[in-house]
Amino acid sequence: MKAATPDKMRFQLLARDPSSRARRGRIETSHGVIDTPAFMPVGTQGTVKTLSPQDLENLGVQIFLANTYHLYLRPGHQVVAELGGLHSFASWPHPILTDSGGYQVYSLAQIRRISEEGVYFQSHLDGSTHFLSPEKAMEIQEALGADIIMTLDECTPYPTTPEYARASMEMTTRWAARCRQAHRRNQQSLFAVAQGSVFLDLRRECIQRLLDLGFEGYALGGLSVGESKSQLYEVVEGCAELLPADTPRYLMGVGTPEDLLECIALGMDLFDCVMPTRHARNGSLFTRFGRLSIKNAKYLKDPRPLDEGCPCYTCQHFSRAYLRHLFLADEILGLRLNTLHNLHFYLDLMRQARQAIEGGYFSRFKEDVLADLRSRPEREASQELEGLGGPADAKRVGKD
């Protein structure tokens, strides 16, 4: 029996971990359920790179994130709307979240001019000029038709001064108010993005202002942009405790498996990051005992799967030797098999985290996983592949 699906998003808190602030929840949307804590793979241009919707369903993906900036430029939000919206266009009948486009304007566009009104930018594709305002961000996201949409924010650069961070945060909150005002489609839930760089007082002030406006969910943006781990965790901890218990909390663009576990423990519910998919295309593969770099010569004749005991399609069928061969021979199948494995790793980590919260043993689970991850018998991956890859990387295998 399928329960009647609500028009409007609903969030239920199902369990709390006694030893941390970790929460187990469930978001219901008109396109289906999202069990939290959840990891959302990044589907930049309306496809999670190398994977089909069937692959995503087989992995247990419940929601993916698409980038408004990319889809606005190509094929255009109106084209997507005419084809029935992003769910229909991408043949994905399950939940979708779109970001506001602000982050890609910050990271990809060639020339930007930010004013109170919005941001002028030049397309990274053809240099054409565009203007993105809070109202425009709503219009585009409503045309795309995702279940969860985001307010336009300025991703505050890092490092920055307290003065710049304050001005930027204040503008971000005024933009959030304009988004809320412009938001029309009731079936789409609008989440607000908080900024404030690494200054906790600014972050908390931003959240208070957003709470006063009232949104269906709250997100922390502008993190994972160069700050230290301790700064990241401090901001997340200080913000999460201000956020209401009965709305989803989304940490944008984070992160490593370690980051996910730490931030789940601090009370965050939703995460997205290009790391599992982009690393996969660079041959950097997650295992319980740390990452391995599949191009390493020592795998030439290695008949073992990437991760013994891993039930994913890749590990059930292929050796490290074959995956290395595919990678060195530039075979597309290798990129897909690597992506299937890395996403399975992330999604399985989240499944286990949810079970641990339900069972009341999340802190122990987290420490066990972290100890295994840090054991890294093979240090090759951490040396070669820090960060999320530069332009050369993007050129080779496409940028998320």
Add this chain to the structure above:
Amino acid sequence: MKAATPDKMRFQLLARDPSSRARRGRIETSHGVIDTPAFMPVGTQGTVKTLSPQDLENLGVQIFLANTYHLYLRPGHQVVAELGGLHSFASWPHPILTDSGGYQVYSLAQIRRISEEGVYFQSHLDGSTHFLSPEKAMEIQEALGADIIMTLDECTPYPTTPEYARASMEMTTRWAARCRQAHRRNQQSLFAVAQGSVFLDLRRECIQRLLDLGFEGYALGGLSVGESKSQLYEVVEGCAELLPADTPRYLMGVGTPEDLLECIALGMDLFDCVMPTRHARNGSLFTRFGRLSIKNAKYLKDPRPLDEGCPCYTCQHFSRAYLRHLFLADEILGLRLNTLHNLHFYLDLMRQARQAIEGGYFSRFKEDVLADLRSRPEREASQELEGLGGPADAKRVGKD
């Protein structure tokens, strides 16, 4: 109930078409059955580009062709042997055919020196020097462990003189005899390759010499290298009638859907060609009414599937508009969805051909299909994408 699988290949002729020389047969190998006429997708480096073994099984692929030249150079035939052979390495438990490497030496290697003993060549990968003799071709193919292996031949260049073609054909037959002599593994069936360019008398003489030696199957090589369609069909017709009824007949490297139907009518059983897979990666897609080029602007908002009525995964889930978007956005998923569709088209054509032979209406079926294919309401594909693509193409999406 699974019948006991034979150690040695067995070929059964199941039906003959009354109105043509088309035959319906079945090859049994220790790795499974191949229903003929059959199209074998090309899995150059041990993978049919963009597809997993699961994808191939879902498409109904019963056998694929792997290139000895590529696997010898990378990862090396001994590496594959140590990992249990190609079936195990590529996780493909069904039949495999390997070519001899001769064609890639002809088309890819940088420097070649052909002598009676064999051929010296430089790797297209790193310029390293190698020597391929009939005995070495057997050694490599036995290490790879395919079910059907091929004699080493010289792919006679086109155009050529009758004198060169005769000398080349005679050497090819002497090499075939040496391959037969060197062939050890009984589970592998050795097929001989006939040469002779477009000179039918040379072709027939070559076949007679190969028949005198005795092989488990016979192939026509050195076609689809620039000769006209009428030359191709004339050679195939004149050769097929010499070949024994009780052995499989393999037309190497051919061809278009039209070529397959014409050559099935002339009595050929096995075909391979990069056309469906390479065209897919160039956005040229087969439909009943001819090819379409998915990058064409007219598909920007086209909600229809590639081919209405096509039951493939791509056509059941995605619009031309989405496929165009994926192609223009350089998304790997697009290459895979295109490949799934094109291979489905080829395999379905062969399924229908087998049914038509069984039903005794192959000639009518062939004329109906050819009439539809030639109707081509959209001529874009034939203009842009003649031939199998040059180096620029190969750079973009990998060469089969």
